[in-house]
Amino acid sequence: MxxxxxxxxxxxxxxxxxxxxxxxxxxxxxxxxxxxxxxxxxxxxxxxxxxxxxxxxxxxxxxxxxxxxxxxxxxxxxxxxxxxxxxxxxxxxxxxxxxxxxxxxxxxxxxxxxxxxxxxxxxxxxxxxxxxxxxxxxxxxxxxxxxxxxxxxxxxxxxxxxxxxxxxxxxxLRGRVPERAAVADTYRSVAALLEAAGTAAYDEKRQAVTGSLNTSYDLVLARRVRDHGRRTPLVRLLAQLNVLVPLLEAAPAAHLCGRPLPDAVPAAARELAGAVEAGRTGAGTDLALPPPGTAAERAVDHALRCAADVVLSPDPDPHNVDDRLGRPAAFxxxxxxxxxxxxxxxxxxxxxxxxxxxxxxxxxxxxxxxxxxxxxxxxxxxxxxxxxxxxxxxxxxxxxxxxxxxxxxxxxxxxxxxxxxxxxxxxxxxxxxxxxxxxxxxxxxxxxxxxxxxxxxxxxxxxxxxxxxxxxxxxxxxxxxxxxxxxxxxxxxWHTRVGDRLADAVADAAHYVEVAFDESADQARRARLRRRLYRDLSDVRSEFQRALTEPPPVGARAAAWWPVVVAVERVVDATTAARIRVGQGAASPAADEVALVTRQLRELADGLRESETLTEVRTDPGGDEGSVLAPVRREVASARAVASPTR
Structure with a gap:
């Protein structure tokens, strides 16, 4: 394991x-x-x-x-x-x-x-x-x-x-360079993620994307809160960040296919990164991408072309920018x-x-x-x-x-x-x-x-x-x-409950599974929830990294639970990939199958909260292997197995 x-x-x-x-x-x-x-x-x-x-x-x-x-x-x-x-x-x-x-x-x-x-x-x-x-x-x-x-x-x-x-x-001379450079770096990190799809390096690259996206949003939104104009450079940068969401949703599906994407795909993302950094627009949207062969590749291809439209457009729609801030409260x-x-x-x-x-x-x-x-x-x-x-x-x-x-x-x-x-x-x-x-x-x-x-x-x-x-x-x-x-x-x-934050993340993952296959939920809500969940998991990683520097028993406990952190991230990836498959025409999972997965995740969260040691929560994934939720069930079963000692 x-x-x-x-x-x-x-x-x-x-x-x-x-x-x-x-x-x-x-x-x-x-x-x-x-x-x-x-x-x-x-x-x-x-x-x-x-x-x-x-x-x-x-x-x-x-x-x-x-x-x-x-x-x-x-x-x-x-x-x-x-x-x-x-x-x-x-x-x-x-x-x-x-x-x-x-x-x-x-x-x-x-x-x-x-x-x-x-x-x-x-x-x-x-x-x-x-x-x-x-x-x-x-x-x-x-x-x-x-x-x-x-x-x-x-x-x-x-x-x-x-x-x-x-x-x-x-x-x-460089007033807007840091924000633009941060967004360009995020595009490059996404290119590295696409390049790592289907390989063992994928998890590490996805963590790098999460950190880079956090930094970019923090920089851009910190200025956006003081600038509510509809036609400013910040609107362009925010639109360029938001359009990455479909691409980040398609990446797990491509990774779970088990084979690398064509070299032209990450190369296209790097080309967009260069355009963002140089502020280049109006250069057309022909990325010379090869014809996609699978549903996951079609999702990646579509997301890349949408990103190119926004990055290279001379004037992105200022009314289609969700900056997720709302109206700031009075001072x-x-x-x-x-x-x-x-x-x-x-x-x-x-x-x-x-x-x-x-x-x-x-x-x-x-x-x-x-x-x-x-x-x-x-x-x-x-x-x-x-x-x-x-x-x-x-x-x-x-x-x-x-x-x-x-x-x-x-x-x-x-x-x-x-x-x-x-x-x-x-x-x-x-x-x-x-x-x-x-x-x-x-x-x-x-x-x-x-x-x-x-x-x-x-x-x-x-x-x-x-x-x-x-x-x-x-x-x-x-x-x-x-x-x-x-x-x-x-x-x-010296009795730090490092499992509490992890348990909250597991419970949030259960909620994400529910929303991902709730047809009444709109795509924007799913994207915001997934984005917040990855940010929270990044914070959990940081907290665990701090706990790992503590002497035993805190450091040893954090080291023992570290695989669960990775497992939960894989559950979120698998859920996103399953949602992409449904969007590409696959049959939606049955309500009772979704309920089973969410119940198992919540049982795992409860087990982490109730004990400072790993607890027995093993389960057989079972179910229909043809369902889009089959990879999610396997990841959930693996996470629950990691959270229990081998007997």
Whole structure:
């Protein structure tokens, strides 16, 4: 069964080795250049003006902007950089006001941690904003920043604004390039999927399509919510995305035929990708496709030609674009809804209290034990306990390893580089490593950020090489606090019910089977449901990937259930393929056959919810092998068999 469902070598690796292995990623040359300029120029300006400490604080603000600049579309990048900077300015102001105040600083930072943790649960931008609120409060309470109190937030804001300026320099030339490039990449991923039809690589390519489609919709719809015109470039991009739906529905049918599609089919999809990226229209719709030989090939052929009509049409119908957004709620309504959700959410309060407890312990410890400049303990706790960054346990391990590696670099810099103008070229080099290493994994990002922060800290407190060993000790203390007070004391951490999300996905798959063969349901509803289901399964995969980095028993349980995730995806594929066959003229399945399949899926979902171990739910698929639901029944039976131990 393992060969059929591809449990993947990554699942079988030891959890610690998997955690520390670098992820493959392209080299972000533009981001590296921006980081180099953003962090080194303020130091040079500060030296020239005779206020190096001002330059160091501006570089700290720029560092936050560099780390937060993770979006592709320019409008989202403005939002991702500017909003967190406001929270960061508030945080450093609060921290500066309690600098050197002992237990008052403990209370203040504990309350800031509670608010930061609760704010972080709202969304991605709010998460970064909450992070900067707490980080800058810790820095303000632990480092001697320039007086008076308002100067530090202003200087940090200047650093963030500098990064934003560097980021937006190319906007006039590339304003719509990220969205168009994302849609073109989605077309290329679909071409790779069609090329893999009938081969063992199909499942992997379909996962890549899901991720690419998620990214494209997120980018386009993020701008579409502010742009309701009917004849804008966004309408074209949205139409080009929506027309992929029939092609993605036809792909599983082609795959289940068991033979590769003609080479001209993926080549045609790549040709459309090139047209999308270049914004090319009016070139005709003759894709030189071979005559289709099977019902599945006819579905693919028809979907490709429809996609070509939309991609190459000079003016797609603006009234035939379903952007799935509806009318946005008024700003005040959205604000009240978000505020109510944060204040009433049990998960929000749990994370806020967990973070507040750990920060309070860290600050209380350094207040009781005379450790100079020990803000690094609380910084370590903050980074390790970031909820949407993955496993707390693995992050503590990666933080310790990354800090040790970064301190080796910092030791050489602080010992061998004389302070002054030499700091500028050294910072220019070290800054390039941050975007280059960040995509490789958290340990690598930590190793890149550590020497930069230490160099900036040395400019402010002039400890030189003496910073290195205390920072290592502080990091280990922070990791220990996070592991004990933020992980071991909370049973939900090490008794994670990874099966709950999977059970919800299985239940949604049962609903999809019902809707797929409900003749009263329109095609748009089926497409939206299938799209949402694949997105949810992608989220389930991500959650399982995080769980796999946990130590046993959570990691072992996730590894045991991983084949079920793959099996459910195959059930959805088989259902889509069966629906395509019905659309091509095959007989619809009987109502009792559909009811049997949905009942078996719901039994599987109930079994996953009721037990933390795999349960016995085996069944014989049975039924008419000539029915369009026969492949679905086989996949459901296989999923239920995977979810039970071999006896």
């Amino acid at each position: 393992g060969a059929r469902y591809g449990t993947h070598d990554t699942v079988q690796q030891p959890w610690l080795l998997k955690t520390l292995r670098p992820r493959p990623a392209p080299v972000p040359r533009a981001a590296m250049a921006r980081a180099s300029v953003a962090l080194s120029v303020p130091l040079a300006a500060g030296l020239a003006a005779g206020h190096l400490e001002y330059g160091a604080v501006i570089s700290m603000g720029a560092l936050s902007g560099v780390i937060g600049d993770t979006a592709d579309a320019y409008r989202m990048r403005v939002f991702n950089i500017a909003v967190p900077q406001l929270f960061g300015a508030l945080g450093v102001t609060l921290g500066s006001l309690v600098y050197g105040e002992g237990w008052l600083a403990v209370v203040a930072l504990t309350l800031v941690a509670l608010v930061s943790g609760m704010v972080s649960s709202i969304g991605a931008v709010a998460s970064v904003s909450g992070l900067l609120l707490l980080l800058n409060a810790v820095v303000g309470a632990g480092l001697p920043l320039p007086a008076p109190w308002w100067k530090a937030p202003v200087l940090l804001g200047v650093g963030g604004a500098f990064v934003l300026l560097l980021t937006l320099l190319a906007w006039p 005040g309504v959205r604000t009240r809804r978000v505020t109510r959700g944060v204040l009433l959410s049990a998960a929000s309060w749990r994370y806020g209290l967990r973070l507040a407890l750990c920060i309070g312990l860290a600050q209380a410890l350094v207040s009781l034990v005379p450790v100079p400049r020990s803000y690094w303990v609380a910084l370590t706790v903050t980074f390790v306990l970031k909820p949407d960054f993955g496993s707390v346990f693995s992050r503590a391990v990666m933080r310790a390893v990354g800090t040790a590696g970064g301190l080796l670099v910092a030791a050489v810099v602080l010992a061998e580089v004389p302070p002054g103008w030499w700091d500028v070229p050294v910072m220019a080099v070290l800054a390039t490593l941050i975007p280059a290493f960040s995509a490789r994994g958290y340990a690598f990002q930590t190793a890149a950020v550590t020497p930069v922060i230490l160099l900036l800290s040395d400019i402010l407190n002039h400890q030189g090489f003496g910073l290195v060993l205390p920072r290592l000790v502080d990091s280990l203390i922070g990791c220990a606090i996070a592991l004990v007070a933020g992980y071991l004391l909370w049973p939900e951490s």
